[in-house]
Each structure stands twice: as structure tokens, then as C-alpha cells.
Amino acid sequence: MTIAALLRRTTDHALKYLASLDDRLIAPTASLAELRAAFVKPLPETGIPADQVIDALVNDVETGLLGSTSGRFFGWVIGGSLPAALAADWLTTIWDQNAAIYACGPAEAVVEEVCGQWLKQLLGIPASASFALVTGCQMAHATALAAARHKLLADRGWDVETNGLAGSTPLRVLTSERRHESLIRAVKFLGIGEAAIELVGCEADGQMRMTDLAATLQNAADTPTIVCLQAGDIHTGGFDPFPEACDIAHSHSAWVHIDGAFGLWVASSDRLRHLLSGAEQADSWVTDGHKWLNVPFDSGFAFVAHPAAHRAAMSQSASYLISVGDARDQLDWTPEWSRRGRGFPAYAAIKSLGRTGIAQLVEQCCDHAHRLVTEISTLPGAELVITPKINQGLVRFLSPDGDHDRRTDRIIEGIQAKGIAWFGGTTWQNKRVMRVSVCNWRTTDGDVDRAITSVRKILAEIS
Ligand SMILES: *Cc1c(COP(=O)(O)O)cnc(C)c1O
Numbered sequence: 001m002t003i004a005a006l007l008r009r010t011t012d013h014a015l016k017y018l019a020s021l022d023d024r025l026i027a028p029t030a031s032l033a034e035l036r037a038a039f040v041k042p043l044p045e046t047g048i049p050a051d052q053v054i055d056a057l058v059n060d061v062e063t064g065l066l067g068s069t070s071g072r073f074f075g076w077v078i079g080g081s082l083p084a085a086l087a088a089d090w091l092t093t094i095w096d097q098n099a100a101i102y103a104c105g106p107a108e109a110v111v112e113e114v115c116g117q118w119l120k121q122l123l124g125i126p127a128s129a130s131f132a133l134v135t136g137c138q139m140a141h142a143t144a145l146a147a148a149r150h151k152l153l154a155d156r157g158w159d160v161e162t163n164g165l166a167g168s169t170p171l172r173v174l175t176s177e178r179r180h181e182s183l184i185r186a187v188k189f190l191g192i193g194e195a196a197i198e199l200v201g202c203e204a205d206g207q208m209r210m211t212d213l214a215a216t217l218q219n220a221a222d223t224p225t226i227v228c229l230q231a232g233d234i235h236t237g238g239f240d241p242f243p244e245a246c247d248i249a250h251s252h253s254a255w256v257h258i259d260g261a262f263g264l265w266v267a268s269s270d271r272l273r274h275l276l277s278g279a280e281q282a283d284s285w286v287t288d289g290h291k292w293l294n295v296p297f298d299s300g301f302a303f304v305a306h307p308a309a310h311r312a313a314m315s316q317s318a319s320y321l322i323s324v325g326d327a328r329d330q331l332d333w334t335p336e337w338s339r340r341g342r343g344f345p346a347y348a349a350i351k352s353l354g355r356t357g358i359a360q361l362v363e364q365c366c367d368h369a370h371r372l373v374t375e376i377s378t379l380p381g382a383e384l385v386i387t388p389k390i391n392q393g394l395v396r397f398l399s400p401d402g403d404h405d406r407r408t409d410r411i412i413e414g415i416q417a418k419g420i421a422w423f424g425g426t427t428w429q430n431k432r433v434m435r436v437s438v439c440n441w442r443t444t445d446g447d448v449d450r451a452i453t454s455v456r457k458i459l460a461e462i463s
Pocket of ligand 1: 135136139182233234259261288300
């Protein structure tokens with residue numbers, strides 16, 4: 001089979017999958033044992049034709065796919081793929097550029113420059129900030145915090161890239177219970193160590209308590225400190241008080257890092273932008289393209305207000321690299337060497353929606369989340385826990401026997417098993433709750449109706 005015929009056949013498979021999204025069950029139906037039975041085979045000694053490989057792959061994955069691209073998937077924080085981004089992602093694979101340096105993929109390098117400028121404008125980040133397109137927020141944290149580590153120690157006369165951390169002043173990381181666990185992992189990667197993280201107290205509404213932040217900074221005034229704030233936490237979608245936190249942190253020469261994996265996107269919306277007021281004063285920001293921008297995985301962005309520190313933390317020269325004029329070589333800013341040309345899909349997503357389209361996507365997801373949470377909460381035995389301020393909210397289900405945690409988990413399992421909609425469970429303030437997260441351009445009012453109807457049925461069925 002020619003490549004052309006193979007790709008046409010693959011397109012047919014792809015279109016068939018997309019067409020099935022509206023009706024297929026969202027939860028996978030295959031068990032782990034069934035999936036292993038389908039895939040686990042002896043290492044093939046000889047190959048088979050590509051079309052047979054693809055046909056078998058499509059057949060074998062069918063019952064093991066989670067329908068997370070469906071408009072009725074409300075688990076974790078998972079975006080869909082915008083048509084333009086999806087198509088650009090296919091082409092990225094075809095072009096197969098190594099986006100390490102300009103010389104290896106000139107168009108991709110320039111597209112990344114444009115993405116960086118556009119993203120800063122969209123997200124309300126100062127134009128002077130440096131940026132990196134990385135795999136996701138996890139690596140964006142690692143990139144931005146490496147810059148923080150560099151600058152805080154360089155300001156104290158210590159060159160961490162040359163000398164490592166042994167012998168330097170220990171760093172400290174202040175955050176709150178709202179932080180995402182990927183932040184902890186980045187702190188581990190960087191050798192700062194989890195024990196260096198101190199939790200600052202929160203107000204009743206979950207915002208970091210500013211008197212505690214000030215007191216904690218005061219406690220060890222000479223310790224180089226990174227303050228990590230949340231722009232949209234995964235349970236409540238809440239935002240920390242950025243103007244006050246930045247003022248307090250900066251008055252102690254601390255570095256302010258903002259995790260806005262999805263929350264930073266409210267900057268595009270006139271209605272919601274106020275939630276980010278003051279965020280522009282931070283020293284670094286991270287967000288995802290594969291969540292609210294609806295770019296296929298993997299797509300994350302790091303921004304740093306101190307480009308020299310960012311570059312010092314990442315850059316590495318090698319005798320065989322080629323630099324061209326004032327071109328931007330991505331490996332001066334990213335933690336990877338060889339890498340996918342992930343600028344193309346992000347560029348296509350932004351170009352296809354424009355600022356107003358992105359604002360509309362964000363607002364529409366928030367409206368859907370609000371309706372899901374408030375309407376599910378009115379169903380018999382349901383209780384409202386958190387009304388979404390943006391696209392995240394919480395509900396739980398009450399049991400006559402008082403074991404609300406068990407009832408909540410059973411209802412969530414029931415909804416997942418039914419396959420019409422998908423919500424995840426989590427523990428929030430020591431209670432089991434069902435999390436509602438809307439992040440996909442595909443979700444329609446009709447999807448919200450179908451999801452609520454499904455929850456109503458499950459509540460009646462499971463006693
Ligand atoms: C998803 C998420 C992360 C981690 O991002 P990845 O893209 O999965 O690496 C970090 N912080 C928050 C708030 C998130 O929602």
C-alpha cells in the first residue's frame with residue numbers, strides 16, 4: 001500500500017472515531033485483562049504491512065479508549081482538540097521537524113516566536129517576559145522554577161548551574177493547600193526537595209491568607225524563597241489575591257510563581273479577567289495549551305519575567321549546533337533537546353479562534369459548568385458544595401444512612417458505568433465530592449442536558 005493510500009485509510013478510521021463520539025460510551029468497556037490479551041504478544045520477529053498494523057491497532061484499542069474528547073466528558077481538567085489545532089498536529093507529524101533549534105526547523109522556530117508574543121498578549125503577561133513551549137504544566141513548572149532557582153541564588157553570589165545546590169543557601173517554597181501536585185514534583189526534580197515546601201494558611205474561601213504569608217516570609221527573611229500562587233485551583237477554580245501577594249513577596253525579595261494551568265485563560269474574557277488582577281506582577285507563570293486552548297496533548301507554556309535567568313537556567317551549547325543570525329533557538333529556553341514542533345498546533349488554535357473566540361470558548365465552558373453544578377445540585381439527594389466561579393465546581397450525594405462519602409463514590413461509579421457522561425471523584429475538605437470540570441469546545445447545551453438526565457437516572461436507580 002502506498003503512503004497516500006495508508007493515510008487515506010487512516011483518515012477514514014479517524015473520521016469514523018470522531019463520528020462515533022456523540023453516541024459511543026464515554027467510559028472504556030475493556031478490562032485491563034482484556035486489553036492485555038489484545039496487545040501483549042511475543043516480540044514480533046518479522047514485520048507486517050503498515051495498513052494491517054493500523055487496522056489491527058484501531059480494532060484493538062476500540063474498547064480501551066476513554067472518550068475524553070467527547071462533549072460530555074467532565075473529568076479532571078481535560079480539553080478537546082480544536083479542528084484547526086488537530087489538523088496542524090497531523091501536519092506536525094508529517095513535517096517531523098526537530099524543534100530544538102532554528103536551523104533544524106526554521107518555520108517552527110518562527111511560529112514559536114509568534115506563539116510566545118500572542119500568548120503573552122492573550123494571558124496578560126508583560127511583553128518583556130521570556131517563554132518556552134513545553135510538554136505541559138509539569139515541565140513548565142520545572143522550567144520556570146529553574147529560572148527562579150538561578151536568580152535567587154545568583155543574587156546571593158551562587159552559580160547553581162556550575163556548582164549545583166550542595167553548599168548553597170537552601171531554598172524555600174511557600175504555597176498553599178491549593179497547589180497542584182505537579183508543583184511538588186518540579187521542586188523534587190530541581191533538587192530543592194519536598195521538605196523545602198511550607199504551606200501558608202488559607203482563608204475560608206480557600207485564598208492564601210496574606211497575614212500568614214507575610215509572617216512566614218518574615219520568619220526566615222534571609223532565605224531565598226519562591227512563593228507559588230494559584231490561578232484556578234483544580235477543585236474550586238479559585239484564584240489567590242495576586243496584588244497583595246506580589247507586594248508582600250516582593251518586599252521580601254521572594255520570587256512569585258503563578259500556576260494558571262487553565263485559570264490563566266480567563267485573561268481573554270472581559271467578564272472574568274478581573275480574577276487575574278495583579279497577576280502581571282509575578283516573576284513566572286505557567287499554563288497549558290492542551291487544557292483550555294484545546295490543543296492536542298502535549299502543549300504547555302512557561303513565561304519568565306527575567307529572561308536572563310530563564311536562559312541561564314536552560315541554555316546549553318554544543319559544538320555541532322548551528323546558530324543563525326538573531327534566530328531564537330528553542331533549546332536556550334526549554335528543558336528538552338530534540339522535540340516535537342509543538343508550536344504549529346498552538347499557533348493554529350489561536351489563529352482559528354482569535355482573542356474573541358478564545359474568550360467565547362472560556363465563557364461558554366464556565367456557563368456549562370455553572371449549569372451542570374447548579375442543576376445537578378437540585379436533584380433529589382444531591383448537595384451543592386462549590387458553585388463554579390469559572391469552569392470547576394463540586395457537588396456530593398447524601399445518603400440516608402449518613403455515609404455520604406460512600407454514596408458519592410457509588411453515584412460517580414454509576415455515572416461512569418452508564419457511559420453517557422463522565423465525572424471524577426475527589427476528596428475536598430475531608431469529604432468525597434464529584435468534580436465538574438468543563439474544558440472542551442465541543443460541549444453543547446444538549447450535552448449538558450444529557451449529562452444531567454443521566455445523573456438524575458442514576459440517582460433514582462442506585463438506592
Ligand atoms: C493539569 C494541571 C497541572 C499539570 O499540568 P500538566 O499539563 O498535566 O503537566 C498543574 N496545575 C494545575 C492547576 C493543573 O490543572
